[in-house]
Amino acid sequence: MDKTPSSRSARSTTEPRQGAQAIRRALAVLRILAAGRETGVPLAEVVQATGLTRPTVHRIVHVLIEEGIVERHGKSGRYAIGNQVPELALARPRPSPLLVAANPSLRRASADIGDTLFLTVRTGNDTLCVDRRIGAYPIQVLSIEVGARRPLGVSSAGVAILAAMPAQDARKIVAANEKRFEAYRTDAGTVLAQVTAARRRGYGMREIGLVQGTKSISTWIKTPDGRPAAAMTVSAVRTRLGPRREQEVVDVLQREARAIEQNIRSGLG
Numbered sequence: 001m002d003k004t005p006s007s008r009s010a011r012s013t014t015e016p017r018q019g020a021q022a023i024r025r026a027l028a029v030l031r032i033l034a035a036g037r038e039t040g041v042p043l044a045e046v047v048q049a050t051g052l053t054r055p056t057v058h059r060i061v062h063v064l065i066e067e068g069i070v071e072r073h074g075k076s077g078r079y080a081i082g083n084q085v086p087e088l089a090l091a092r093p094r095p096s097p098l099l100v101a102a103n104p105s106l107r108r109a110s111a112d113i114g115d116t117l118f119l120t121v122r123t124g125n126d127t128l129c130v131d132r133r134i135g136a137y138p139i140q141v142l143s144i145e146v147g148a149r150r151p152l153g154v155s156s157a158g159v160a161i162l163a164a165m166p167a168q169d170a171r172k173i174v175a176a177n178e179k180r181f182e183a184y185r186t187d188a189g190t191v192l193a194q195v196t197a198a199r200r201r202g203y204g205m206r207e208i209g210l211v212q213g214t215k216s217i218s219t220w221i222k223t224p225d226g227r228p229a230a231a232m233t234v235s236a237v238r239t240r241l242g243p244r245r246e247q248e249v250v251d252v253l254q255r256e257a258r259a260i261e262q263n264i265r266s267g268l269g
Helices: 005-035 043-050 054-066 084-089 097-113 156-163 167-184 188-201 243-265
Strands: 070-072 079-081 116-123 126-133 149-151 204-206 214-222 228-237
Touching: 005 043, 005 054, 005 070, 005 079, 005 149, 043 054, 043 167, 054 070, 097 116, 097 126, 097 228, 097 243, 116 156, 126 156, 149 167, 156 167, 156 188, 156 204, 156 214, 156 228, 167 188, 188 204, 214 243, 228 243
Parallel strands: none
Antiparallel strands: 070 079, 116 126, 116 228, 126 149, 204 214, 214 228
């Protein structure tokens, strides 16, 4: 029996929606796996972080493994980003405009401050470290590698980016990331309190960094239309960032953040 026009129309409307949903789910899984870096992520953690059912995550991961996008570590059973991903990334023809615009400021700030400097961008509900500069001071805090991905809110860079956006938008992102915060020993209430404090003082700060005995300070970088797109961070041993030097570091970071924003507006990126 022939399908009626109305049933064909309903099916043609539903199929694109289902296809888009499947793609979004696969991307959500990939973002969680990207945060695991080389060590990988257990399937149970992917299920918890995405909110998807275990069978759904298993099906997605199985297809991604077949396509070389994901790989499974034999001994641990964890899942990680596969070899196809960096190969696809090589197709990008040039460095990102932000990296080009930020390079002079990163060089100056690293020389002026002497401690490890990071450039972190916002990507969806995550932060992604895209550059790291090692300073001249003998003790460097190498807490984050280039390519490290974390939920917005678990680092001073993420807190700074959240603080630079409207409060309602920040709350939505924190709520979306709440399940993922457990792996970083924090929670939504703590993150929101840090965001409020950062908004009040004008920069993000963690008295206890990602590594014990360290401290991090971050300033946000905005696009010409006012959206927070990135953060510049200094991480150092806590004894290096007392009240007086903290303000000196903040002054350098904010000066260079504004210079990066000006470069972006001028099209230098």
